[in-house]
Amino acid sequence: MASKTPVGFIGLGNMGNPMAKNLIKHGYPVIAYDVFPEACKEFQDLGAQVTESPADVAERADRIITMLPSSPNAKEVYTGANGILKKVKKGSLLIDSSTIDPAVSKELAKAVEKMGAVFMDAPVSGGVGAARAGNLTFMVGGVEQEFNAAKELLTCMGSNVVYCGEVGTGQAAKICNNMLLAISMIGTAEAMNLGIRLGLDPKLLAKILNMSSGRCWSSDTYNPVPGVMEGVPSSNNYQGGFGTTLMAKDLGLAQISATNTKTPVPLGSQAHQIYRMMCAKGYALKDFSAVFQFLREEESL
Amino acid sequence: MASKTPVGFIGLGNMGNPMAKNLIKHGYPVIAYDVFPEACKEFQDLGAQVTESPADVAERADRIITMLPSSPNAKEVYTGANGILKKVKKGSLLIDSSTIDPAVSKELAKAVEKMGAVFMDAPVSGGVGAARAGNLTFMVGGVEQEFNAAKELLTCMGSNVVYCGEVGTGQAAKICNNMLLAISMIGTAEAMNLGIRLGLDPKLLAKILNMSSGRCWSSDTYNPVPGVMEGVPSSNNYQGGFGTTLMAKDLGLAQISATNTKTPVPLGSQAHQIYRMMCAKGYALKDFSAVFQFLREEESL
Amino acid sequence: MASKTPVGFIGLGNMGNPMAKNLIKHGYPVIAYDVFPEACKEFQDLGAQVTESPADVAERADRIITMLPSSPNAKEVYTGANGILKKVKKGSLLIDSSTIDPAVSKELAKAVEKMGAVFMDAPVSGGVGAARAGNLTFMVGGVEQEFNAAKELLTCMGSNVVYCGEVGTGQAAKICNNMLLAISMIGTAEAMNLGIRLGLDPKLLAKILNMSSGRCWSSDTYNPVPGVMEGVPSSNNYQGGFGTTLMAKDLGLAQISATNTKTPVPLGSQAHQIYRMMCAKGYALKDFSAVFQFLREEESL
Amino acid sequence: MASKTPVGFIGLGNMGNPMAKNLIKHGYPVIAYDVFPEACKEFQDLGAQVTESPADVAERADRIITMLPSSPNAKEVYTGANGILKKVKKGSLLIDSSTIDPAVSKELAKAVEKMGAVFMDAPVSGGVGAARAGNLTFMVGGVEQEFNAAKELLTCMGSNVVYCGEVGTGQAAKICNNMLLAISMIGTAEAMNLGIRLGLDPKLLAKILNMSSGRCWSSDTYNPVPGVMEGVPSSNNYQGGFGTTLMAKDLGLAQISATNTKTPVPLGSQAHQIYRMMCAKGYALKDFSAVFQFLREEESL
Structure with missing residues (x-):
């Protein structure tokens, strides 16, 4: 277990909180960030590394999950002044579990691709209870050959992980x-x-x-x-x-x-x-x- | 089988046809009527007794099932000039499987009660296929103590027979x-x-x-x-x-x-x-x- | 003015009250009735004759206007135990200004016709203000040759009186x-x-x-x-x-x-x-x- | 009349065609452009100067009216490779009569402002008939002190020109x-x-x-x-x-x-x-x- 590489997690709200905890339970070291610092405290106690920006997360982890409330938040976290794309490493896998306009997912995917990284949209079905119990359903859009890599992480948080097609089809x-x-x-x-x-x-x-x-x-x-x-x-x-x-x-x-x-x-x-x-x-x-x-x-x- | 008492069946359309056949398969002699004489022919060949009016059915059977397309048809069959109520016997059990306004079911129930007989509304869920296969769902409204008597007949035609409450609740x-x-x-x-x-x-x-x-x-x-x-x-x-x-x-x-x-x-x-x-x-x-x-x-x- | 023959008015609610007052203003002696006796008091003070039932109104007036809240009330006032039809005189003109199901208007018209009287439906457009100001719009259905007789009364209460066609078209x-x-x-x-x-x-x-x-x-x-x-x-x-x-x-x-x-x-x-x-x-x-x-x-x- | 300065008109479709003609009738020399060259021919015969791109229009006229079918067309005409903004003169007045998303109008206004010009949205009410008759209604959004300048042109094409408020309120x-x-x-x-x-x-x-x-x-x-x-x-x-x-x-x-x-x-x-x-x-x-x-x-x- 100790040998697992760290996973970034951005957005520790009602849904993100239990999801990130399930990653930790499965032995993944978590690099955490949330706009509200108090949302991170609990994760510090659980041994997660708390950072100061999405860019910082991208610097320390090459697999990142984002869980954000709306399209503008997602744009900010990916393409903002301290966004993931400022420091993303080539070949990184970025999975967005927010529920947003499929057209925005496609925009983000293009921007991520330009940096040599991979973007997948993976919104969830199931509420806070399912997030806690680890039996969310993930609907995943993106390049098919990266699906298994995404699935490895998503199965820690959900019981169904479904490949839907190209980017945006998860949304x-x-x-x-x-x-x-x-x-x-x-x-x-x-x-x-x-x-x-x-x-x-x-x-x-x-x-x-x-x-x-x-x-x-x-x-x-x-x-x-x-x-x-x-x-x-x-x-x-x-x-x-x-x-x-x-x-x-x-x-x-x-x-x-x-x-x-x-x-x-x-x-x-x-x-x-x-x-x-x-x-x-x-x-x-x-x-x-x-x-x-x-x-x-x-x-x- | 021969000892079973006859059952009246009025309305031999798309749904009534396979329903009445299932009664026959279960050994019930059927007394049949339909406004369209050609709808009855097939039943004559199956050994059913074909009559000339709903009243005639009521004269020969004290359990009758009706399956009609709309409220006015149901009113006519029960309370019309040659309707069931003209010759219904006291204690008869009249089951209407038509889908009609619950308020009309209640009206018919009152008229039937005045003649000393029992009325139940028992509309069905499931289409022609389910009618043929004998696995309709019946939703039954009426006096609870008569439910078992109705159920005996309805189980020949359906796999679910559910008691719903007073008259009209089936509808x-x-x-x-x-x-x-x-x-x-x-x-x-x-x-x-x-x-x-x-x-x-x-x-x-x-x-x-x-x-x-x-x-x-x-x-x-x-x-x-x-x-x-x-x-x-x-x-x-x-x-x-x-x-x-x-x-x-x-x-x-x-x-x-x-x-x-x-x-x-x-x-x-x-x-x-x-x-x-x-x-x-x-x-x-x-x-x-x-x-x-x-x-x-x-x-x- | 004194020579005008009396007009019955049944239903003295929010709308009926100012309508009946406008009849009085135009010199018509009013024979009034309402299920709520207190609704009549004001009219007694205005010189109207207050009666005890719709039948009583029909006995004393051969032109009657009814203004009632719903179909069941209208049925009761016309065909109930003490309804208009119990004592309606042949040749009477009965105008119903209630807003009800056109099908009920047609039923009432048939019942009225059987008694040798005339029924017209004449619902109004315009609220309490228009009723007070006497500028309601009346939409009138019924036999065309009786329209002028109806219009004579309705113009006391409304500025537009429109003939719409056979009974029920007013509604x-x-x-x-x-x-x-x-x-x-x-x-x-x-x-x-x-x-x-x-x-x-x-x-x-x-x-x-x-x-x-x-x-x-x-x-x-x-x-x-x-x-x-x-x-x-x-x-x-x-x-x-x-x-x-x-x-x-x-x-x-x-x-x-x-x-x-x-x-x-x-x-x-x-x-x-x-x-x-x-x-x-x-x-x-x-x-x-x-x-x-x-x-x-x-x-x- | 001859002394009037030329007005650019971009988009000569069902609506733009009669609108531009009304400008000509009022004595304005028109500098015309449409993506479909055949739409311009008629205007050549009417004495208008036909150009090869929106940028060309902007070079020759400092008041331009655009009438386009949708948001993407409007974006292209203003900010595209040969768009108005490539050659717009400082102080120009650009009036967009297209019906588009108010949010896009605001975006265009910002881009126009950066070039030192003025943008107003002025969509119309009334169809082709009103466009021909010159009695369209224009609903105008933008800086209030520029409204009179816009109105001078718009009154040639419409009988009502209404100031609605800041940019986007016309839409x-x-x-x-x-x-x-x-x-x-x-x-x-x-x-x-x-x-x-x-x-x-x-x-x-x-x-x-x-x-x-x-x-x-x-x-x-x-x-x-x-x-x-x-x-x-x-x-x-x-x-x-x-x-x-x-x-x-x-x-x-x-x-x-x-x-x-x-x-x-x-x-x-x-x-x-x-x-x-x-x-x-x-x-x-x-x-x-x-x-x-x-x-x-x-x-x-």
Whole structure:
């Protein structure tokens, strides 16, 4: 184990934190960086080497994983004044697990290539729980012959690592999955709400949907109705899980990709609007399954 | 087998035909009726007794199953001039497997009760294939103590027979399932279409969705993209399966129920509109998964 | 003036109250009824004769106007145990100004005809303000040769009285107008909100829309953005005007009519859902232009 | 007249052609350029000086108007290898009448400023007919003290020239107007279609809407139902006017602006999807009022 070469990790937030810890658990020395110094402290205690900039990380590690909240952050970390590209070594493998516009992934890939290094986009499916348990799904885009090198690291953090095609297709797969997820979740919330109004018991209705053609991950694994399932955000006042703002962000990426490729996505765009309205109505920090609560008519009128 | 008492069956269309045949296979003498006499011929050859009106069926059988296309047909068969109620015997069990407005089911139940008989609504999930194979799902609403009597017959035609609650809840469960199904199907079509436009291989994208949170029946069992799965309508030019007109009809029922109960169903109502537009654009008789084709931009422009 | 024959008026709510007063102002003796006795008191003081039931009104007046909140109320007032039809005189003219399902108007018309009387549907456009000012628009459906008799009364309460066609077309015109109104209002709210976010001054943007192809009643007469116009609900915390619940109700009628006639109304159905969600989120009693407030992102996040 | 200094005009397509002609009519010598040489021929005959690149135009004129189909074209014309900025003179006034992303207008403005020149965005409202008649509406963004200089030229081509605020607000006003226009047009088409189905005469219904709160430019000036008005595209098989592809493009710009500013636009995004679907179904080149035809159910089924 001790012989493993160090891995850089940039972005130690809600998701990056448990992901980097899983790398350490698998014996990789970690070179860490985050814009918020306090996010790094915990890693110092775990034996990681904490640096002062993405460039510093690139100087000390030739394999780097980045996990950042949005396109501008990713651009800054890669191409900014103290960005990775300032000191990246030839032949380095740079894996970006952020969820960003596929067009930006392609831009970054070009810039990385010019420096003689390799870029792959590898966004994840699964929330903080999956990140802790090490069973995220990684959707990876990039040159196929580098996939195995990436997979070696990603399997420390995820149970599924899927090669999707050229650079940007990891993002595409993530965006498409989350758009369908949002649609199914809202659909499940609507169907459950309507059924309850029509006199059905929610647990029974969920059972029926799950044995029929309405079955989906949102109905059988993450049901949005409080009391139907245990251990999901709906049974914990919609705390934890995957926040409404994050879902709205991913749907915005889907919307931009669909607009640019002239692809009709009538329900996807409506789902985007609904999560956008929820953000405006106080649901920003609640789990995205809170759409059930948003749609439910209030008693008082 | 010979000792089984006869069962009436009214409505021998695409669905009723294979359902009635399964009753016969299970040894039940069938008393048959359909408005179209030619629909009955086949049953005469199978040894069924063919009658001239729903009332005649009611005279000869005290357990009757009805399978009709819409609310007005159901009203006519039960309460019309030659309807079941003209000659229904006290204590008869009348099971309506049509998909209709739950409010109409409740009306029919009241009329049936006045005659001293029992009414249950038992709409089905699953198409013609499932009807032939005898593995439909029945969603049953009505008085609970009569459920076992209904189940005895329904298990001849379906593999799942679920008690849903009081009269009308069978319809409610069906409507909610199909609304969610339509939403997931359109969502799957949008996600697959967008992914393909962004450079993903359709089979790979389907595989990724199916191992992630976008997974749903429409993605893993009935994928709408030609070539992704075998044995589904999308691989047969969208022939067979569950017609777009039928889906539009069920979504109309969902819409009316939602309007009457003041339940917000933003995606359900949009799904209704999309299937309604498809009917107007030549897709009426195609399987409902043809929404993929409808949304796909044409090359020529 | 004294020689005018009495007119019955049933339903003295927010709208009925000022409408009946305008009849009185024009010299018509009014025979009044409302389910809530307190609604009648004011009319007693104004010299109207207050009765105990719709039947009583029918006994004393052969021209009756009804203004009721929904289809069931209208059915009750016409065909109920103490309804108009119990004592209606042959040749009476019954004008229903309620906004209800056109199909119900047709049912009532048939029942009225059987008694040898005449029924017309005459729903109104314009809110409480227009009712007070006597400049409502009436959309009238029914036998054309009776239109002038109806118009004589309706011009006391409205400045536009339009003959629309056979029974039910008054409702149809009203429903279509209000569906388009809801769509334009939400559209205006979205366009104003987006423009403000992009740096435009709201008054200037309204001015530009109003001289361009985006111009509509909601932008030039009833602008939903506080401060853009005076004397409209948006400048009075969305009080007064046309309530969100009422708009949701009318959109529900449009939805049911569209479903029954298989007419695609994608934006109409989405508008319905938005007003339904607003009702669920505390906007029920606010003017329908409050959709601007509903869509506006909250600062605090 | 002869003493007027020349004006550059780049982009002589459907809109640019009549706009440039109006400049000539007002006595301005025009320096013309278009990527398609044949578009220039007509101008040569009219006495205009035809050049070989945008840079050439900039060399010979210090006031230039550009009218281009999309953001990439605008970028090329301004910042490309033979772009305006290669030879722009200090103090030049560059007015872009293209409809593009406001963010791109801001980028171009910055690049122009660096060269010591002035940039204003001035997109238009009104189609080819208005361009010919010289009564376009111009929505102008940029430094206020330059507005009068711009207005001098723009009034030759339009009857309304409105100052909107800083650079980009012209685009913002245009985008907001067209989003509202699309919503009102679809809403008018839905309302007219529903009314016709419910038995109303289309001309009468249009008249009623136009005197009521449903009134909008799409109902009273550009009605989408064939036969209701003369001289509009709906009465000419939806030829001419404002093409569906162009509307889809503008709605895409609105969508991107709304996504970037986190503004909920539920009907705007649905309108975008509907025009996108229309493009996919053979309506790309028809006037955008053809949405009436798109929504109308076909008889044959």
